[in-house]
Amino acid sequence: MSSKLKIQIKVNSIEERQEEIIEEFSMFEDWMQRYEYMIELGKSLPLIDEKFKTDDNIIKGCQSKVWVNAEFKNDNIKFTADSDAIITKGIVAILIRVFSDQKPEDIINAKTDFIDEIGLKEHLSPTRANGLVSMIKQMKMYAIAYNSQQNNKA
Amino acid sequence: MTTTSEQLLDIKKIREDFPILHREINGKPLVYFDNAATSQTPKHVIDCIVDYYETKNANIHRGVHTLSQMATDAYEEAREKVRAHFNAKKAHEIIFTSGTTHSINLVANGYASVLQKGDEILVSAMEHHSNIVPWQMLCEKTGAILKVIPMSYHGELEMDTYKQMLNDKTKLVFVNHVSNALGTINPIEDIIHLAHAVGAKVLIDGAQSAPHIKADAQALDVDFYTVSAHKICGPTGVGMLYGKEDLLNMLPPYQGGGEMISEVTFEKTTYAGLPHKFEAGTPNISGGIAFGAALDYMNDVGFENIASYESELLKYATDEISKIEGVEIYGTSPEKKTAVLSFNIKGLHPYDIGTLLDKMGVAVRTGHHCAQPIMEFYKIPGTVRASFSFYNTIEEIDIFISALKKAKTMLL
Numbered sequence: 263m264s265s266k267l268k269i270q271i272k273v274n275s276i277e278e279r280q281e282e283i284i285e286e287f288s289m290f291e292d293w294m295q296r297y298e299y300m301i302e303l304g305k306s307l308p309l310i311d312e313k314f315k316t317d318d319n320i321i322k323g324c325q326s327k328v329w330v331n332a333e334f335k336n337d338n339i340k341f342t343a344d345s346d347a348i349i350t351k352g353i354v355a356i357l358i359r360v361f362s363d364q365k366p367e368d369i370i371n372a373k374t375d376f377i378d379e380i381g382l383k384e385h386l387s388p389t390r391a392n393g394l395v396s397m398i399k400q401m402k403m404y405a406i407a408y409n410s411q412q413n414n415k416a
Numbered sequence: 417m418t419t420t421s422e423q424l425l426d427i428k429k430i431r432e433d434f435p436i437l438h439r440e441i442n443g444k445p446l447v448y449f450d451n452a453a454t455s456q457t458p459k460h461v462i463d464c465i466v467d468y469y470e471t472k473n474a475n476i477h478r479g480v481h482t483l484s485q486m487a488t489d490a491y492e493e494a495r496e497k498v499r500a501h502f503n504a505k506k507a508h509e510i511i512f513t514s515g516t517t518h519s520i521n522l523v524a525n526g527y528a529s530v531l532q533k534g535d536e537i538l539v540s541a542m543e544h545h546s547n548i549v550p551w552q553m554l555c556e557k558t559g560a561i562l563k564v565i566p567m568s569y570h571g572e573l574e575m576d577t578y579k580q581m582l583n584d585k586t587k588l589v590f591v592n593h594v595s596n597a598l599g600t601i602n603p604i605e606d607i608i609h610l611a612h613a614v615g616a617k618v619l620i621d622g623a624q625s626a627p628h629i630k631a632d633a634q635a636l637d638v639d640f641y642t643v644s645a646h647k648i649c650g651p652t653g654v655g656m657l658y659g660k661e662d663l664l665n666m667l668p669p670y671q672g673g674g675e676m677i678s679e680v681t682f683e684k685t686t687y688a689g690l691p692h693k694f695e696a697g698t699p700n701i702s703g704g705i706a707f708g709a710a711l712d713y714m715n716d717v718g719f720e721n722i723a724s725y726e727s728e729l730l731k732y733a734t735d736e737i738s739k740i741e742g743v744e745i746y747g748t749s750p751e752k753k754t755a756v757l758s759f760n761i762k763g764l765h766p767y768d769i770g771t772l773l774d775k776m777g778v779a780v781r782t783g784h785h786c787a788q789p790i791m792e793f794y795k796i797p798g799t800v801r802a803s804f805s806f807y808n809t810i811e812e813i814d815i816f817i818s819a820l821k822k823a824k825t826m827l828l
């Protein structure tokens with residue numbers, strides 16, 4: 263049972279999840295299909311516990327609100343998130359799929375080029391109001407915090 | 417059909433004056449409906465900037481050589497054009513600034529040495545942040561009290577309350593001529609008249625009115641009026657402050673430097689007269705000249721024609737958008753506002769709508785439009801704002817409406 267679990271985690275490394283997403287997006291022919299899919303992802307993002315929608319968890323993007331919450335369980339970080347804008351929610355859903363239930367160290371070291379490859383580069387601009395860059399930064403910050411906590415304990 | 421103003425204006429020919437209107441965005445022809453943020457620039461104005469650098473570029477007001485004289489003359493000619501346009505009594509009542517924000521800060525800074533603790537200043541509930549923050553800073557410095565003139569749900573100022581707020585402690589009143597978030601045209605004649613009756617001075621932020629309404633400084637008897645050139649077909653980074661001569665003379669200079677002095681020793685500096693007292697350093701010379709050219713262009717098109725054509729565009733857009741279920745429009749009826757359509761669709765976030773419209777080549781503004789108090793008033797995160805200009809067309813509104821319907825289907 264435990265060995266099986268390990269294999270599963272391995273199959274689902276950050277890189278592999280990114281590959282998976284790149285493949286999914288490569289099937290779309292135009293922007294509309296891409297956005298429809300992101301909207302779909304946004305709508306299917308599991309609801310965040312209302313108690314986590316605090317000002318502390320808000321990521322400052324100027325136009326839409328994004329909340330990201332992190333919990334540390336079994337050596338992994340579990341992210342949950344929400345946004346009042348659906349496209350933003352789709353974007354954060356993609357990030358959660360990549361980074362949630364991963365080890366802090368892996369999150370810290372993860373590359374984020376895949377965003378470029380799935381045609382969302384326009385959302386990467388730091389001046390863009392949806393704060394994708396800040397979302398990634400915030401997730402990595404959580405990872406750094408948990409990582410140092412872990413190291414201190416060890 | 418509403419062809420009268422269109423024929424009057426020859427929109428097709430006008431559109432040819434604007435090179436940018438012929439480019440594509442995301443593979444679609446650009447539909448530019450963010451005119452309230454920045455207007456597009458006609459070739460005439462672009463050429464004027466090019467011509468300046470190709471034939472006249474030199475520093476002004478200080479050279480004896482011919483080129484410097486030419487540049488100075490062109491710059492001062494532009495000042496005269498601005499004076500004539502706003503019907504100021506004297507050209508030196510026109511201060512060239514970097515835009516409305518700069519103009520307002522210049523006045524606010526000056527009043528720091530005039531106001532006293534307990535003085536009251538009034539600002540409307542529908543101001544742009546640049547007509548709120550400088551006054552808050554001024555209050556912090558002086559101990560003056562900032563009071564807010566409330567607005568109704570329709571986005572109109574509550575004039576009865578305003579009247580009651582005025583008293584002999586009121587020293588300054590700030591209101592925008594036209595609200596950028598709602599398009600409301602405020603009754604500034606009454607606002608100015610009532611303020612003067614208690615001895616208060618009035619600054620009108622004309623950033624949003626200038627593209628649609630020709631304000632007459634003398635007829636209005638306004639004390640200060642501010643404009644940004646980039647909203648009236650001119651370049652960015654230049655604008656003006658109109659101020660009555662005696663008030664500008666009373667206010668201390670804003671920045672120290674070259675140009676603004678008449679004599680400097682290490683013991684004492686005497687300041688230059690108007691307008692130079694407020695124009696320290698080398699100004700945006702080409703910008704100032706192009707500002708003049710932009711006013712020429714707009715006056716050639718004619719402000720009356722512009723106003724009637726834009727109101728047709730607004731009416732058509734309002735009628736069409738109202739057919740879409742769930743649309744809520746913020747701001748008064750088309751008769752009382754400029755060509756601004758600020759709206760939301762029930763259940764949808766303005767950011768999502770704006771993002772999808774952009775994908776379809778339609779440029780609108782989304783968000784709080786630097787007027788967070790208004791969004792707070794309506795309890796919304798922001799709006800989608802489509803703002804029209806005289807070079808926009810009914811066909812473009814049709815494209816916008818069908819893009820909006822498509823976005824709605826995708827998002828719901």
Ligand SMILES: Cc1ncc(COP(=O)(O)O)c(C=O)c1O
Pocket residue numbers: 452453514515516517518544546547592594595596621623624644
């Ligand atoms: C009503 C109003 N006031 C002030 C400003 C600020 O103008 P600027 O950024 O050109 O200084 C704007 C611009 O959006 C505006 O709409």
